[in-house]
Amino acid sequence: MKNTLTRGLTNLLPMVLSIWLFWSLFISLDGLGKLLLDIVGVKAAFVGAGFCLVAGLVFVAGLLFSVSPIAWVYGWIENQLMKFPLFKSVYGSIRDIASLMNRDGQPKTQKTVLVKQANGSFVVGFIMSDSAPQPLADALPEGDWVPVLFQLSYQIAGVTSLVKRDDLIFVDWSFEDAMRFNLTAGISNSKEA
Known part of the structure; x- marks a missing residue:
């Protein structure tokens, strides 16, 4: 009985936790998107509309950052904020982790x-x-x-x-x-x- 329970837990736990994590992320981003829609006075047309809005905004941000003037302004703002030690530590750590996911055009040196x-x-x-x-x-x-x-x-x-x-x-x-x-x-x- 103990082996059967352990086998079930070993197989189900990673799947359940992964689904829960992604579902929680979806719900959080959907809630953020719905909040943004409420601010502009638009009612969410379907479940997941808020998530689609956030995903769309992130995509548009990616497009905007490929334009030199916007990237320059963002870089300037980033440099100004980096003058604050606590912000520099927190932001730098998060930016480094995010950059691990984006390796476009960079060879994998690991x-x-x-x-x-x-x-x-x-x-x-x-x-x-x-x-x-x-x-x-x-x-x-x-x-x-x-x-x-x-x-x-x-x-x-x-x-x-x-x-x-x-x-x-x-x-x-x-x-x-x-x-x-x-x-x-x-x-x-x-x-x-």
């Missing part, structure tokens, strides 16, 4: 690597950039240093270390599968892994 430890064991890491930032490269000893992220299990956080490229063992393993392996401490093994 490569899975193994790094040998002093005791002979290996740690799975990810090259996140092809080179270390210039201030760090200037401070490091001579060599080809790259930032490697060592993801911590069951956490979004990780530790970034600078490792010589010669000390890395490149692994033909997708970033997504390797990240899933690291996040779950190896419990989640995909078929590709």
Whole structure:
């Protein structure tokens, strides 16, 4: 009975939580859109009209940001707001996370690597950039240093270390599968892994 219950929970929980998360996001955005429609005095014609309005506004914003003057004005406003330390910290973090979703035209530099430890064991890491930032490269000893992220299990956080490229063992393993392996401490093994 315990195994059957565990098997049911293991299979249903991820699906139910994922559907709940996306449904909650839909309801929240639909409510925001309905609020905007109410402000201009328009009644929502159908369920999801608010969501469609928000999605449309985001699409139009994307089009507007492709126009140089609007992007310049937004950049200027962003630079002015970045003068406030608390805003800079919060906004910078959210912008960095959002930029992970938008990789248009940028090569995927994340490569899975193994790094040998002093005791002979290996740690799975990810090259996140092809080179270390210039201030760090200037401070490091001579060599080809790259930032490697060592993801911590069951956490979004990780530790970034600078490792010589010669000390890395490149692994033909997708970033997504390797990240899933690291996040779950190896419990989640995909078929590709």
